[in-house]
Amino acid sequence: MTRLQASRKIVLVVFMISTFAIGMTEYVVTGLLTQFASDLNVDISTTGLLLSVYAISVAVFGLILRMITIKLPPKPLLIGLMVVFIVSNTIAATAPNFEVLLLSRLLSALMHAPFFGLCMSIAFTISKPEKRPSAIAAVQGGLTIAVMIGVPFGSYLGGIFAWRYVFWFIVLLGVIALIGLILVTPNQKPTFxxxxxxxxxxxxxxxxxxxxxxxxxxxxxxxxxxxxxxxxxxxxxxxxxxxxxxxxxxxxxxxxxxxxxxxxxxxxxxxxxxxxxxxxxxxxxxxxxxxxxxxxxxxxxxxxxxxxxxxxxxxxxxxxxxxxxxxxxxxxxxxxxxxxxxxxxxxxxxxxxxxxxxxxxxxxxxxxxxxxxxxxxxxxxxxxxxxxxxxxxxx
Structure with a gap:
């Protein structure tokens, strides 16, 4: 295994850890809606906003944020987006009411699309042509593993302790991902x-x-x-x-x-x-x-x-x-x-x-x-x- 190949694989692993954390944040709330309703004194139907607001925000505001930041270098932007992710989940873990929890979802959603887009773009760039689909799949792989393992684990963690512990766990994942992004994300010099x-x-x-x-x-x-x-x-x-x-x-x-x-x-x-x-x-x-x-x-x-x-x-x-x-x-x-x-x-x-x-x-x-x-x-x-x-x- 060459140094280039090892470097590429490590970068993709860090991207997968990052997208695993983001995927867990996106989907884990489906197993915690009853707890949200009980603890924050809202109807179970109202808690569904935590899902719909996230999806709509990713679709609309994520693209707007990427357009605003288009001239920024990829690595600092990735790091900044992960900081937003950590802050948003910290807000979720400490939310005193449903409105603040909903705001934390809006912040998380804001960084979702730009982060995935940047990861896929970098993965595409550092890969040989025949390896590019697998590199993009690796970035997406973190999210799919979150669906398989992260969501059931989060639901279990919330059931044993409380839903706030789930978000603290996600904050920990975010910090690990942030350290990885700082250490291994390539400093790509823009050719244009x-x-x-x-x-x-x-x-x-x-x-x-x-x-x-x-x-x-x-x-x-x-x-x-x-x-x-x-x-x-x-x-x-x-x-x-x-x-x-x-x-x-x-x-x-x-x-x-x-x-x-x-x-x-x-x-x-x-x-x-x-x-x-x-x-x-x-x-x-x-x-x-x-x-x-x-x-x-x-x-x-x-x-x-x-x-x-x-x-x-x-x-x-x-x-x-x-x-x-x-x-x-x-x-x-x-x-x-x-x-x-x-x-x-x-x-x-x-x-x-x-x-x-x-x-x-x-x-x-x-x-x-x-x-x-x-x-x-x-x-x-x-x-x-x-x-x-x-x-x-x-x-």
């Missing part, structure tokens, strides 16, 4: 000065716009169904707390395996594999509630749902970064923001459907239809996109 007006031309790039459309109109179907996975496990599989925890673990396990498997896809094959992944994911959702009735199949279906969901994510991220040549500084942040926009759209649609007395079974079928629409967009993309953008010779 980023120009915001030039980088915003990415929104005129048909190759990028098609991928953004796939995420918004197709991938959003994932969260239309995922939002209600817990009550579906109760209703169809008859699971209690331990069964639901097992289901979420298998979802996370599938997410980790799907994420890293997709990272090994050759750049030239990204679109073809995306079509296959979306087809499989839609099929899983079509049969999801039917097979949940067999309790032995429930963990399998959760695993496949997780693998399909997070198996598509690094492919879509890679396509945006590879195609967005005019926006090397913004492309990763745009990708992260768009995914969170899709998440909030999907969750909102799911809630609207449920409030309209649409059954869980029909909601999963609607979600599958949305993903199929995303697959159709991907087929169209495969026909019209500039394939030279994904060629190793071009890279």
């Amino acid at each position: 000065t980023p120009n915001l007006r030039e980088e915003l031309r990415i929104f005129k790039n048909k190759n990028v716009l098609l991928v953004l459309a796939i995420i918004i109109f197709g991938f959003s179907g994932v969260f239309t169904a995922y939002t209600f996975i817990e009550p579906m496990l109760r209703e169809f599989a008859g699971f209690g707390v331990s069964g639901i925890t097992t289901g979420f673990f298998f979802f996370g396990l599938g997410a980790v395996i799907g994420n890293f498997a997709s990272g090994k896809i050759h750049p030239n094959l990204l679109t073809e594999r995306l079509i296959s992944a979306l087809c499989i994911l839609a099929t899983v959702l079509v049969v999801f509630t039917f097979l949940l009735q067999f309790s032995g199949m429930a963990p399998v279906m959760c695993f496949l749902f997780g693998a399909g969901t997070f198996g598509t994510t690094p492919i879509l991220n890679s396509k945006i970064i590879l195609a967005g040549t005019e926006a090397p500084s913004l492309s990763g942040t745009i990708a992260a923001s768009t995914f969170n926009l899709a998440n909030s759209i999907g969750a909102t649609l799911g809630t609207i459907f449920l409030n309209a007395d649409i059954s869980f079974r029909l909601i999963t079928l609607i979600a599958a239809g949305m993903i199929i629409f995303g697959m159709i967009l991907t087929i169209v993309t495969h026909k019209v996109e500039d394939k030279s953008l994904f060629s190793l010779e071009k890279a």
Whole structure:
């Protein structure tokens, strides 16, 4: 192993620790809503704002912050964003009321998209062309591992002690990540000065716009169904707390395996594999509630749902970064923001459907239809996109 390879791997490990902490912050609140409601004297429905405000803030304010800071060097900016993360979770751990806790979520969300975007950009830059999808998957890998391990552990920690201890644990992770970022993040000397007006031309790039459309109109179907996975496990599989925890673990396990498997896809094959992944994911959702009735199949279906969901994510991220040549500084942040926009759209649609007395079974079928629409967009993309953008010779 050469020094260059070792350095690259260490950088990616530090990025994974960082994104693990951020992913835990994003998702762990789902297992703590009851505690928030009880301790802070708010309705359980109100605590759902901790999720929706986070997703919307990432989608909107994250991109704005990255545009404001576009001329700053990557390393100091990464370090500064991690400091914001640590401060925001310290505020959460000491929040005297729900309003302050909600403010802490807003601060955490503010740094999410720029941080992920910068990490993906640096990982892309320090990797050989054939290693770039796997480097992007490694950055995303921290978040998927958080879904598998961090969220169940956080829920357990909150149940044994109190929800504030969960945020103190996340602060500790943030400090470890901060030290790692200071020590190993490369000091990249910019070969050009980023120009915001030039980088915003990415929104005129048909190759990028098609991928953004796939995420918004197709991938959003994932969260239309995922939002209600817990009550579906109760209703169809008859699971209690331990069964639901097992289901979420298998979802996370599938997410980790799907994420890293997709990272090994050759750049030239990204679109073809995306079509296959979306087809499989839609099929899983079509049969999801039917097979949940067999309790032995429930963990399998959760695993496949997780693998399909997070198996598509690094492919879509890679396509945006590879195609967005005019926006090397913004492309990763745009990708992260768009995914969170899709998440909030999907969750909102799911809630609207449920409030309209649409059954869980029909909601999963609607979600599958949305993903199929995303697959159709991907087929169209495969026909019209500039394939030279994904060629190793071009890279």
